[in-house]
Amino acid sequence: MEVEFKAMLDDLDVLEKSLSDPAPIHKLRSHVENLAALSKCNPQRRSKVKELSSEVVDSNPYSRLMALQRMGIVENYERIREFSVAIVGIGGVGSVAAEMLTRCGIGRLLLYDYDTVELANMNRLFFRPDQVGMTKTDAAVQTLAEINPDVVLESFTMNITTVQGFETFTSSLKNKSFCPTKEGSGVDLVLSCVDNYEARMAVNQACNELSQTWMESAGVSEDAVSGHIQLLVPGETACFACAPPLVVASGIDERTLKREGVCAASLPTTMGVVAGLLVQNSLKFLLNFGEVSPYLGYNSLKDFFPTMQMRPNPQCSNAACMERQKEYMLAKPARDAAAKAKMEADALTAIDDCPLHDDNEWNISVVDDENEKDTAKASSSSDTLPEGLTRELPVADEYEKTIAIGSGEAEEEEDDLEDLKKQLEALNAA
């Protein structure tokens, strides 16, 4: 378009010289200038910010996120800019997860997909009809860069299940140029949002080899109404090869489903919920708040959310998993010692907090600002709210205490003999 404007202005210059009255040319030139100004798309594209501000003004894209610190939910929200997250599969779940992390101001996103955008993807969030034909990675970078220019975006248009693709995948995860001081690999978390078994096994293999924590998600079972997320810590939890996978086409190749004129159903709702649960779990993991769920299912027909925990299989067929398990076992004494040291340090702090004088006739207590802040943090978000606000839901612990039902967690029933005897006596007495 700019080329056309330039050519037009040049032609007007030529024409002007041949005319006695320049007025009509001046008028035409001002039209061209107006058009050029109007043609500048996205004039409001926001500029990068140097530091996250918590100032409450309409123009601050981070005010509502930085407020998480003031509410006592997150200790240091700004740390989000140091993290790198890799998302494998930029489909119905992966693209929404990428958008959520981008809007949260994550430091760096690595995006992997080999597919292109089709109109058939329009029943899920994120991609637009005008992006049809683009690769999903290119379309995602286009949209995400516009939403938040502060995020470093790296896109890999390739299939990680090929030999070449797998090599590129693992070496991109190892690249530490974004944060050279980081321990372990070059990313803090890998999110698997792929739709087939083969790709999941490739992510599993890479993460086991790199001892890389990752989360797996399935936003669409074949019937579009259930999904799940799962945390995988090599050596500590079951890997994807440890247990027969929960989502599989038994015996048949999943890809044949698509080829035969049959496609899996999908809904923007189920995928949006799964993406939300996945990124929420990721934020809890990265920013250290709440409880990171080891597994969370979503059955939308009944609004049922099962949870569970899976230990690694000591006979796992994956060699890298077996190595990580060995390392995890060997590190147990060190972990125990660290836990003990922490407990002792906490106890010591508690002693330090005692009053200096044994007698305190007037009940005077000195409150340290610092400690008060620590206490607020320790009791976390669960108990503290600003003045004048009441909590919407009961705190989960209290709710569980009251009605004695877990949030769907598979707990072992307590067969306490004394307890049963007491209940029996009470019933007999009634």
Add this chain to the structure above:
Amino acid sequence: MEVEFKAMLDDLDVLEKSLSDPAPIHKLRSHVENLAALSKCNPQRRSKVKELSSEVVDSNPYSRLMALQRMGIVENYERIREFSVAIVGIGGVGSVAAEMLTRCGIGRLLLYDYDTVELANMNRLFFRPDQVGMTKTDAAVQTLAEINPDVVLESFTMNITTVQGFETFTSSLKNKSFCPTKEGSGVDLVLSCVDNYEARMAVNQACNELSQTWMESAGVSEDAVSGHIQLLVPGETACFACAPPLVVASGIDERTLKREGVCAASLPTTMGVVAGLLVQNSLKFLLNFGEVSPYLGYNSLKDFFPTMQMRPNPQCSNAACMERQKEYMLAKPARDAAAKAKMEADALTAIDDCPLHDDNEWNISVVDDENEKDTAKASSSSDTLPEGLTRELPVADEYEKTIAIGSGEAEEEEDDLEDLKKQLEALNAA
């Protein structure tokens, strides 16, 4: 921009008449035409479709949704085009709910908001930085029309809590021009996605007056980590005035929070999950599948999802609610008679299904295509899956049976004496 092009072409016409050689003008005119063609943004904007197709091709935006019929989840997905849904509040939850319904191909959306888009909204999904300064309704219509031109969009840029606004709101809900044969009001469902008590009470008032089923949502408690959705059927369930609302600033005006340089925290994750749960519940309600949740909470720190049910308050302060309660009571005999008639009809169908002959030496049975379909429907999506596929999660009923833990629902504990005795004996024997 079109005005400028038109003015420019007119000026060129005038200039041409004063010149002996028209060649430079022809050249300029072709520049203008090129520019006009280039300025048409979104060249790939998809065209409207007449009917939803279930054909599995990349160019069909509805293939993955129509697959819900083949999977036995939804009996008639195409009905979605007949429904009108009103969304009040196009913020972090409302905008995402609107996008989900748009991508699902809903017939008509009515959008209500008086606010404008700010950079401070960019930490939630949907709005883009280039829309800053636009009203939320205009920005939403711009984005949604591009995503799915089949949806009829009506936008109302106004505050429903003013006298004038409330009148426009109720009369827009009553407008039946989209589907004149529809019973009741002109919409099938109202979704309240507002962020303050006053607006919720206005929606409550309108829906009580019109006997309009609606769903309430809160995607952001003050600390951004919990939310809920709730179904409200006037006369049948508690209205918003029946019980002290679950989300309130006690004593203080919620709006002062924003004024004093303090804003509520919010996360795209929590709001995305709540929007997903809200629209999923709406789809279940409209398309008649699964179980519509009367209330579903989301505590993200613990991934805890409490459910409950709320009956109307016979001393509700809302006069319209009291009227709806009276009507609901009066209609009880008719409801009971209808339920009885349905049961008898079902029993009759069962008798019709019996074999015509008493003896059936060869075990031949005649299967009616129609009835087979009905059976599939009756057993719903929960049991049927296409050949070769296994279910990802256990069916909720079975899971509950196995581990005897509800999905967070407040069930009464069974103090069965016999049961306790047996457990005690087993423990003693061990």
